[in-house]
Amino acid sequence: MDIRHFRYFLAVARHRNFTRAAEQLGVAPPTLTRQIQDMEAELGARLFLRQARDVSLTEAGAALVIEAEATVRQFEAAQRNAQRAGRGDIGHIELGYVASAVYSGLLQKQVQGFAGQYPDVSLNVRESPMASLPNMILEGRFDLGYIRCPLSLPDGIEGVRLSDEGFVLALPADSWLNRLTVINSAHLQNENFILPEQVVGTLQVAAQGDFVPKLGAQPGGLVAVIALVSLGQGVAVVPESVVGHVSLPNVVYRPVKDCSASSWLALIHRRFEKSPAVVRYIERVKNG
Template sequence: MELRHLRYFVAVAHEGHVTRAAEKLHMQQPPLSQQIRALEREIGAPLLLRHPRGVSLTDAGRSFLADAEAILASVERATVKARRTARGETGRIAVGFTTSAPFHPLVARAIREFRRERPDISFVLEENSSGDLLAAVRDERLDIAFIRAGLADPQGLAVEELLHEEMAAALPARHPLARRPKLALKDLAAEDFVLYRRSEGRGLYDVIIAACSAAGFSPHISQEAPRIVSTLNLVAAGLGITIVPASLSRLPLEGVTYRPLTGRPPFRVPLNLARRRDEASAATLAFIDRVRRLA
């Protein structure tokens, strides 16, 4: 039994007449009658009562019609869904990000605009370390990831730089340096630093250490924390200062004051996008394109 047999039967049942159904199906009446009789033989029961001026349904025919219509409707829904998925209009995108990435407005704006245009796309979000995020993209548990680090071991992945973000100092609110509107990195040389663990955020950690070295000092790290927000809580407790991407200064936290860092060259950290090189999902590719254009 094929789908065309169901379509033939439904057309005949709706028209109540084989000849009119054949015209609607753009076929001849004799082949249509043969197909209906073959269908009845396969089922093992008559579906139609033949009359001089048309046909009517048997009890078996009425039962079969309801199920045939449901099957055809399901096939139509599946076809439409597949076509929309192929066009990137429906589906699911799993997005990963390091702790600092979602504070940059690019990430939220890209998701918000994409969902407004394609409301049938759903997003799954996951926060993790750069290493774990890259492994998840590689293993297809995530589709893309926003990270701060580069990529040492590609293995089918590509990491592209979206933008560079200015850095800011986060100080305890009563710290003497908080009286200044701006700071140079060398102004922090004598301070205790609270940093995001390198194992959790290699890209951000390495950028900070390299920048301090270029400014002529090696930072004294008094505390390390597993998340950037945790470092800010330690700063609020007066345990040291830290350096964060400037977008985190939008995060109001009692006891913490943010100050921009000046200098030449500017102290910046990248925001990168990691993806699979062979990505084929139309929805994911469309979202990546949106992110690139916004960046």
């Protein structure tokens, strides 16, 4: 027996009439009769009592109705779920991000927008070190990642360029630099630079000021970087989105007037992504 037999059986059980059941099913009455006879032969029990115009369920038939209904419901649910998974309407996504994606508000906007449109796709969102995130996606430990570029990506990983932003200088409140009305790159030549994960801002400030930067610690995430600044360990060139979002004692944010350095957030993914849910997310980001 297959699912078709159960559907034929339930149609006859509902209509109590082979002709009406056959009309509903779109099959010829003799075909329906033969299918029910095949079921009875395989089960070794009669399912219907044939009367002049209608039929009624036998005890075996009445017992089968409950199981047949459950089987058809489960089969149809499996079909629907498979179809939805194939379209990307259900599934699971592992998503990594760097902290500045949160400070910019972009991560929240895109994750919440996707979740609202596809509520049956589960999202596991975790902060991750930016240097390791591209390879973790390549290895399948993450599906997607928000990073700050420019950053060299391994073969097989592509990025969708998102919002651009400039840099600001984070410095201790008691730094002599705060006595300046305007801070230029050249003023920073003797400073110790705490390095965020994205170092392009630091390097471009040094290039603009025509000096080789004195490099300090590279503690990881932006909060850790700014924490060292608050402890008087040096200054840091950080994305401007941290202003108003990371406020620590003894830290002041100032623009560097002649610094035009910028970076951008990017959503990175596997080049030949196969998961429909992940592809849905990428397409939604690309389409805005």
